[in-house]
Amino acid sequence: MKRLINDPYDVVEEMLEGYVKxxxxxxxxxxxxxxxxVSKKAPVENKVGIIIGGGSGHEPxxxxxxxxxxxxxxxxxxxxxxxxxxxxxxxxxAVDAGKGCLYMYGNxxxxxxxxxxxxxxxxxxxxxxxxxxxxxxxxxxxxxxxxRGVAGDFYVFKIAAAKAALGADLDEVKAAAEKANxxxxxxxxxxxxxxxxxxxxxxxxxxxxxMEIGMGIHGEPGVRRGKIEPADKVIDQxxxxxxxxxxxxxxxxxxxxxxxxxxxxxLDLHICYRRVAQILKEKGxxxxxxxxxxxxxxxxxxxxxxxxxxxxxxxxxxxxxxxDTPYFVQK
Amino acid sequence: MYENYVLxxxxxxxxxxxxxxxxxxxxxxxxxxxxxxxxxxxGLNLSIxxxxxxxxxxxxQKENLTILMKKIGMALLxxxxxxxxxxxxxxxxKMGEPAAGKDAVxxxxxYNMLKxxxxxxxxxxxxxxxxxxxxxxxxxxxxxxxxxxxxxxxxKTAFEKMLDSAKSGRDSTIPLIAKKGRAMRLGERAIGHVxxxxxxxxxxxxxxxxxxx
Numbered sequence: 001m002k003r004l005i006n007d008p009y010d011v012v013e014e015m016l017e018g019y020v021k022x023x024x025x026x027x028x029x030x031x032x033x034x035x036x037x038v039s040k041k042a043p044v045e046n047k048v049g050i051i052i053g054g055g056s057g058h059e060p061x062x063x064x065x066x067x068x069x070x071x072x073x074x075x076x077x078x079x080x081x082x083x084x085x086x087x088x089x090x091x092x093x094a095v096d097a098g099k100g101c102l103y104m105y106g107n108x109x110x111x112x113x114x115x116x117x118x119x120x121x122x123x124x125x126x127x128x129x130x131x132x133x134x135x136x137x138x139x140x141x142x143x144x145x146x147x148r149g150v151a152g153d154f155y156v157f158k159i160a161a162a163k164a165a166l167g168a169d170l171d172e173v174k175a176a177a178e179k180a181n182x183x184x185x186x187x188x189x190x191x192x193x194x195x196x197x198x199x200x201x202x203x204x205x206x207x208x209x210x211m212e213i214g215m216g217i218h219g220e221p222g223v224r225r226g227k228i229e230p231a232d233k234v235i236d237q238x239x240x241x242x243x244x245x246x247x248x249x250x251x252x253x254x255x256x257x258x259x260x261x262x263x264x265x266x267l268d269l270h271i272c273y274r275r276v277a278q279i280l281k282e283k284g285x286x287x288x289x290x291x292x293x294x295x296x297x298x299x300x301x302x303x304x305x306x307x308x309x310x311x312x313x314x315x316x317x318x319x320x321x322x323x324d325t326p327y328f329v330q331k
Numbered sequence: 332m333y334e335n336y337v338l339x340x341x342x343x344x345x346x347x348x349x350x351x352x353x354x355x356x357x358x359x360x361x362x363x364x365x366x367x368x369x370x371x372x373x374g375l376n377l378s379i380x381x382x383x384x385x386x387x388x389x390x391x392q393k394e395n396l397t398i399l400m401k402k403i404g405m406a407l408l409x410x411x412x413x414x415x416x417x418x419x420x421x422x423x424x425k426m427g428e429p430a431a432g433k434d435a436v437x438x439x440x441x442y443n444m445l446k447x448x449x450x451x452x453x454x455x456x457x458x459x460x461x462x463x464x465x466x467x468x469x470x471x472x473x474x475x476x477x478x479x480x481x482x483x484x485x486x487k488t489a490f491e492k493m494l495d496s497a498k499s500g501r502d503s504t505i506p507l508i509a510k511k512g513r514a515m516r517l518g519e520r521a522i523g524h525v526x527x528x529x530x531x532x533x534x535x536x537x538x539x540x541x542x543x544x
Contacts, residue, residue, distance in 0.1 A: 009379065055370075055412075078379065080370040081412040109512045110413035113455065117417060140516045148516065196366075198375040199359060203366055218370040220513065221520050 049101035060327035067325030088118025100128035106149025139214035162321035188305030190215035250284030333438035380411035400427030425451035462510035465528035472497035
């Protein structure tokens with residue numbers, strides 16, 4: 001793949017410069033820290049601060065979800081690399097309204113190290129920061145606590161942010177995030193690698209006609225590599241892993257997210273969604289709301305993932321709660 | 332013998348400058364190692380960190396060793412990100428403490444700098460030997476240096492033994508399954524690859540060795 005960039009050392013800063021210009025009615029960069037994208041409405045009075053973040057290269061994750069009714073700030077790292085502790089801390093200082101803050105991000109060792117240091121710094125200022133790690137990727141480990149976070153980030157962030165917007169306290173917001181995470185499962189398929197801006201080369205090798213089911217968004221190996229198969233067969237395999245993992249059963253109500261890893265077109269995604277909907281119908285699982293598009297990507301990687309969120313009345317209300325951000329609007 | 336073996340600020344500044352240069356040179360090698368079992372940006376992220384160090388080194392070398400090392404560590408912590416940022420940031424920041432505000436240290440004090448630095452990496456990363464991390468290079472290296480000092484081995488030879496241990500430790504990561512970091516989830520697929528953090532740790536120790544008088 002070809003990338004349209006300037007100096008690879010400047011990709012993150014140049015993206016951020018463009019981002020806050022393009023969406024200046026929503027967001028700005030902190031004046032003293034160019035790695036914190038903060039909502040123009042923040043800090044919101046009497047609201048728990050919602051802070052998300054992680055490496056760059058997954059846009060619209062994380063910065064695309066900063067705005068009203070969603071995250072108050074996103075902390076931005078280098079490509080595929082967690083941000084450092086200082087911006088994690090600066091984000092807290094910028095959005096805390098006296099009710100504490102919640103950090104939410106995918107479960108990766110580097111992110112945990114850096115965000116934890118940010119939380120330690122904030123606690124020295126007497127600001128309480130809690131953390132919820134997203135662990136939705138079913139094939140990444142048998143142990144749920146060791147699983148990585150992928151597109152399920154979107155659901156967990158959305159639910160917790162809505163809870164915060166309704167005026168809940170930090171413990172209640174954290175509990176909502178944990179409940180959303182506990183009800184969310186994802187799995188993907190990779191068709192090609194992303195191209196690293198620094199080298200112009202793919203992160204991993206993948207044959208022209210190959211695919212890998214279960215591969216992570218940074219190219220972490222999945223369950224099986226083989227020749228590419230028709231969409232329906234791929235979705236069948238993905239659903240065979242996801243459905244029994246929670247499990248999602250007849251009578252349940254879910255939201256579905258069919259996510260592009262970057263280079264897979266909406267045409268393909270909707271073919272995939274069609275099959276997901278068929279399977280859910282067969283199983284007697286009702287779809288409350290579906291999302292199809294790029295939500296958590298890996299630059300120019302081809303492939304997609306399916307995420308299911310099992311809903312109850314509370315989660316449904318929080319999912320439907322209005323929000324307005326550059327990359328996700330709900331009325 | 333160790334009290335008379337002095338390493339001054341010029342030595343440390345030269346080590347850091349050489350380190351910045353070699354990180355630049357080895358960037359794609361480290362990134363290649365990381366592509367195999369991580370996310371492929373170890374080399375680039377270290378180079379972003381050391382470019383920041385290089386930019387400020389002229390100014391920082393006016394400070395004493397404690398502050399100099401702290402500033403280097405803070406720059407790495409702030410610019411590198413990922414796991415490598417906090418880990419190498421802690422290494423350099425902590426290394427400055429035993430220098431106690433001086434402009435030069437003897438070999439005993441230098442050993443203490445390495446000791447508290449490496450212990451800080453272990454503590455921050457919560458890692459022990461055998462988990463396919465930089466600790467696999469750093470811990471045996473430190474133990475070897477302590478042993479050589481116990482035996483009264485001449486400083487540069489003692490450090491050479493330390494470096495050899497670090498390299499064996501680095502190579503010992505090849506057959507391992509990772510227990511920490513992003514490679515942890517690869518299971519058996521991590522076997523056959525060197526840990527990129529163990530490799531960069533060897534590069535750091537090598538620059539300390541190469542510049543010793």
